[in-house]
Amino acid sequence: MNKKTVWYVILISIIVAILASYFASASPDGLEKVAETFGFIEDANGTFGFFSDYTLFTGIIGLLIIFATFKGIGLLITKASQK
Amino acid sequence: MHIPNGLLDPKIATGSAFAAAAVLGYCIAKVKQALVAAVPEAVLAGIGNVTATVKGGIGKAAENHFVKMGAIGALIFAGQMFNFPVAEGTSGHLLGGIIAAVALGPFSGAIVIAAVLFVQSIFFADGGIMVLGANILNMAIIGSFACYYIYYNIYNAMKNKYGFYLSVGLAAFSSVLIASIACSLEIAWSGTVNLGIVLPAMASVHAVIGISEALITIMALEILRSLKFDLEGEIK
Numbered sequence: 001m002n003k004k005t006v007w008y009v010i011l012i013s014i015i016v017a018i019l020a021s022y023f024a025s026a027s028p029d030g031l032e033k034v035a036e037t038f039g040f041i042e043d044a045n046g047t048f049g050f051f052s053d054y055t056l057f058t059g060i061i062g063l064l065i066i067f068a069t070f071k072g073i074g075l076l077i078t079k080a081s082q083k
Numbered sequence: 084m085h086i087p088n089g090l091l092d093p094k095i096a097t098g099s100a101f102a103a104a105a106v107l108g109y110c111i112a113k114v115k116q117a118l119v120a121a122v123p124e125a126v127l128a129g130i131g132n133v134t135a136t137v138k139g140g141i142g143k144a145a146e147n148h149f150v151k152m153g154a155i156g157a158l159i160f161a162g163q164m165f166n167f168p169v170a171e172g173t174s175g176h177l178l179g180g181i182i183a184a185v186a187l188g189p190f191s192g193a194i195v196i197a198a199v200l201f202v203q204s205i206f207f208a209d210g211g212i213m214v215l216g217a218n219i220l221n222m223a224i225i226g227s228f229a230c231y232y233i234y235y236n237i238y239n240a241m242k243n244k245y246g247f248y249l250s251v252g253l254a255a256f257s258s259v260l261i262a263s264i265a266c267s268l269e270i271a272w273s274g275t276v277n278l279g280i281v282l283p284a285m286a287s288v289h290a291v292i293g294i295s296e297a298l299i300t301i302m303a304l305e306i307l308r309s310l311k312f313d314l315e316g317e318i319k
Contacts (some may be wrong), residue, residue: 025132
């Protein structure tokens, strides 16, 4: 497997995020819908998040955070093992 | 299927967090073991002196593996943003547990899904922080790690291309359905709603979402394969 493969996967992720930001359904998901139907959605209380919602911008930031975190761990291990 | 804060009582939230942490710890130990075990091959190949090879070997294998974990994590995070309509006024989205487990192996798969859930909870308030353990238990431990063995067993019984599609599809479908059942149990045991009410409602809507999960999972793995992504959890 070469390095290009990883960048293709990242590129596809960004494309999916772009498509999602335009075309994703705004309807509640399965659990939210069930909670609404049976009236226990009121038990849920909102929590603090740094971003209010998934937009094109925050979505791409989110996926890059995940990629960068794992890449960072990999780099740290390499560095540590080369000492 | 991300449970928000407030739906689980502290006992269930804490209990599921301990269960999730225990299995996740096991997964991390297994990944570490696998990366270290990758070394003797390099030593046998006789490159450089043994000590240097051992150290460099861990580093390179680990770096490649972690980059792959990051890429799959990014892909699944993006995929989970894409809600699609499943019924009147209801949507579903990818969970990606089987994509992660087949692409990276079940141990790394669970770790990646847990990381996705962590970022969603911290940055997007998608899934409550207080119930993160339950969400990791449902979608990473059950939906990725445990359901990988559905693929593993069915594929081993068939060992052909149709077996791959069937086993991956069934594993992906089951991962969503079983995670939704676990989610229902946690909510019901917390006294939020009766199990007899929440379980059939959750299971029926997630059976529909599970069909999409199966199709997306097969498609995603085929795309990864065509990009020459080495599927580490695939049975050769």
